[in-house]
Amino acid sequence: MTHQKRLAILVGGGPAPGINSVISAATIRAVLQGVEVLGIEDGFEWLMQGNIDHVRELTIDDVSRIHFRGGSHIGISRANPTKEAGDLERTILSLLRLNVSHLITIGGDDTAYSVLKLDEVADGRIHIVHVPKTIDNDLHLPPYVDTFGYQTARHIGVEIVKNLMVDARTTSRWYFVIAMGRQAGHLALGIGKSAGSTLTLIPEEWPATPISLKTVVDTLVGAIIKRLAHGRRDGVAVLAEGLTLNIDPADLAEIEEVERDAHGNVRIAEINLGEILKSQVQKRLKEWGMHATIVAKNIGYELRCADPVPYDLEYTRDLGYCATKYLLSGGAAAMISVQGGQFVPVPFREFVDPETGRAKVRYVDILSTRYAIARRYMIRLRRDDFEDPHELARFAATCGISVQEFRQQFEYLIETEPPPLELEPAVPVDPSEEAKMKETATGA
Numbered sequence: 001m002t003h004q005k006r007l008a009i010l011v012g013g014g015p016a017p018g019i020n021s022v023i024s025a026a027t028i029r030a031v032l033q034g035v036e037v038l039g040i041e042d043g044f045e046w047l048m049q050g051n052i053d054h055v056r057e058l059t060i061d062d063v064s065r066i067h068f069r070g071g072s073h074i075g076i077s078r079a080n081p082t083k084e085a086g087d088l089e090r091t092i093l094s095l096l097r098l099n100v101s102h103l104i105t106i107g108g109d110d111t112a113y114s115v116l117k118l119d120e121v122a123d124g125r126i127h128i129v130h131v132p133k134t135i136d137n138d139l140h141l142p143p144y145v146d147t148f149g150y151q152t153a154r155h156i157g158v159e160i161v162k163n164l165m166v167d168a169r170t171t172s173r174w175y176f177v178i179a180m181g182r183q184a185g186h187l188a189l190g191i192g193k194s195a196g197s198t199l200t201l202i203p204e205e206w207p208a209t210p211i212s213l214k215t216v217v218d219t220l221v222g223a224i225i226k227r228l229a230h231g232r233r234d235g236v237a238v239l240a241e242g243l244t245l246n247i248d249p250a251d252l253a254e255i256e257e258v259e260r261d262a263h264g265n266v267r268i269a270e271i272n273l274g275e276i277l278k279s280q281v282q283k284r285l286k287e288w289g290m291h292a293t294i295v296a297k298n299i300g301y302e303l304r305c306a307d308p309v310p311y312d313l314e315y316t317r318d319l320g321y322c323a324t325k326y327l328l329s330g331g332a333a334a335m336i337s338v339q340g341g342q343f344v345p346v347p348f349r350e351f352v353d354p355e356t357g358r359a360k361v362r363y364v365d366i367l368s369t370r371y372a373i374a375r376r377y378m379i380r381l382r383r384d385d386f387e388d389p390h391e392l393a394r395f396a397a398t399c400g401i402s403v404q405e406f407r408q409q410f411e412y413l414i415e416t417e418p419p420p421l422e423l424e425p426a427v428p429v430d431p432s433e434e435a436k437m438k439e440t441a442t443g444a
Contacts, residue, residue, distance in 0.1 A: 005101035007324065009058070010040040010047075011076045012111035016133040016149025017308040018316035021067035022106055023074065025320025027058045033328055038098060043077035043107075044114065047094040048087040055098060067313060070305040082114050088121040095126055102127050102327045104320075108134035108147075109359040112335065116348045116359075119333050127332035130348075131319050135303055137186035140351045140360035143368075145339050148319060150187065151311045153180075153303040157191035160299050161236060165195065168234040173293035174224065175236045176274045176281075180300035184363045185240035189374060192238035199223050199378040200238040203246045204364045206416055213251035215413070216243060217280045222381035222410050224285065224292050229391075229398040233292070235379070241300070244273050252276070274298060288399040318343075372421035383414045 007030045009023055027037045040047060041054040056074070066073050081087040095103060103126055105115045115130045122128060132139045135153035137146055157179060164175045177197070179188040185202020192200030201219060203209075220237055227235050244252065252271065274296025285292055308316065315338065322343045323336045334345035353360045364371060385391050386407065396406040 004036060004099075006036045006038050006099050007102040007104065007327065008038045008040050008055075008095060008098065008100040009074065009104045010043060010106070011072045011074060012043040012105060012107035012114065013076065013078060013134070014108065015071060015076060015304040016108075016135050016147075017070050017152035017304070017306050018148040018312040019072045019076075019106055019133060020063075020069055021308060021313055021316035022104075022131050022133070022148070022320035022323070023058070023072075024063040024065075024067040025317040026104055026324045027063045027320075028060055029321050029324040030328065031058075031060050033324075035102075035328065038100065039074035042075040043079050043111075044081045044087075044091060045077040045079035047091045048079060048081040050090045050094055052094050052098050067317065068307060070307050078110070080110070080114060082117045088118055091118060092122050092125060100126060104129055104131060104323045104327065106131045106133055108132070108136070109139055109361065112139065112351065112359040113357075116352060119348060127327055129323050129327055129332065129345075130335045131323050132335055132337070135187055136181045136184060137190070138181070138184035138362050139335075140362050141337055141346075142339060143362075143365070145337060146315075148312050148316045149304075149308070150190070151315075152306055152309045153187060154190040154194060155309050156303045156306045157187065157299055158195045160302065161191055161195040161197055161238065164297070165197070165236050168236050171293070172233040173295060174234060176220070176277055176294060176296045177236060177238045178241050178274045178296070178298045178300075179238055180303070181240040181242045182245070183242050183361050185242065186362075186364055188238050188240035189364055189371070193370075193374040193377070195236075195238075196377065197238045198227065198235035199380045200240075200374065201243060202240045202364055203242040204366050206246060209246045210248035211246055213247050213276075213280065216247065217277060217284055218410060219380060219413055220277060220281050221284045222413060223379055224281070225290075225395055225398050226379055226381060226385070228290075229394045239273065239277070241273060241298075244271050272296070272298075288401060290399065366418050369421060369423075372418065375418065376421070381410055381413055383417050386411055386414060 009026055011019055030037045037058040039056045039058045046054040081091045105111055112130055112132065115128060119128045132147050133149050134147045135149045137150040139147050161177060164177065168175050179191055181187045185204055188202050189200055201216065223235065278294045278296045282294060318338050319336055322338065326336065326345060331345060333348050335351055337344045337346055351360050392403050392406065396403045399406060
């Protein structure tokens with residue numbers, strides 16, 4: 001006697017708005033096709049130990065309205081089945097004991113890597129697909145394809161920063177807002193640009209790493225001076241937390257003492273980058289007898305379990321449906337994506353960096369039009385400031401130093417400034433040529 005095979009759903013990594021919507025859509029699609037669905041609780045944590053007690057059957061009644069809410073209906077964890085020998089095989093055996101033939105995983109880059117290795121060990125015994133999620137928006141997809149959760153996180157982040165901007169103006173203070181983004185600055189830039197923050201700093205600005213803490217500090221100090229020179233004592237700087245990993249460890253001695261997660265990543269939240277920068281910026285300003293009231297604030301956990309905005313609600317329902325449909329149609333070993341409104345499976349091998357063996361990372365393109373416009377609206381020291389003797393004199397006077405000394409202190413910052421954005425005008429089409437093209441198109 002044979003038992004009907006089951007489809008299992010598992011969530012790994014950190015929370016992101018829209019997880020429940022994927023679970024709901026995937027479950028409904030499978031149940032309507034007569035397939036039983038199991039929710040694996042707490043990611044890989046129990047399966048890799050050979051424990052199959054932490055599962056629950058998912059029905060349409062269970063999941064039909066969970067898509068409105070943040071968090072994960074079946075829990076989540078950062079447990080890493082690739083870390084210890086035997087964990088991957090134990091995970092597969094646990095799933096086989098549960099009579100699972102198909103598996104949908106939901107997660108970010110670390111989970112994607114775990115799934116790649118799991119698929120290799122499974123060797124066809126279980127068909128696996130991965131649905132990418134991360135508010136960091138840094139998985140290797142085309143530039144116009146967001147990872148689910150990013151849009152909601154940006155939306156909530158903008159609301160927070162908008163309120164802080166009003167508070168900053170009212171109380172004449174600066175806020176250093178640290179936004180999530182371990183390797184890339186998509187979320188920080190999305191929040192900063194949308195809210196119109198004073199400036200936004202992301203790791204991609206300094207591709208040559210490590211960078212000195214002084215460079216980041218002087219960039220912030222330069223913005224404060226420029227703001228003061230024009231009569232404003234307030235501002236909001238949005239900073240990607242990934243800057244921490246790009247700063248020279250010698251400048252952040254405590255980084256070696258910080259806890260790391262199961263994938264070996266520094267728990268960036270344990271390094272209080274905002275407080276470090278606040279202290280160093282105030283110390284630097286004091287050199288010229290200046291002072292600024294600065295408040296450091298981390299935003300991240302407030303964003304991860306928010307109820308998804310309509311964009312992510314629709315997007316994740318598409319992803320969940322496609323994941324189940326693709327699996328039950330015989331597909332496997334692919335990351336599920338929707339690109340330009342069309343389902344596109346991305347084979348596991350295509351999103352792995354051959355040099356590192358890890359999932360590829362999508363970084364902010366600092367030469368793009370999107371970034372160039374964001375940069376142009378930031379209030380920070382720019383190349384044209386050092387070409388304008390009037391502005392330069394104003395900044396130097398604000399510090400109480402000579403123009404020459406101001407140059408010596410800050411001009412090095414513009415060495416990494418991207419080139420200015422050039423928008424080429426459209427070339428007019430000759431009317432006779434346009435008529436010829438129309439004739440060709442219509443077959444006239």
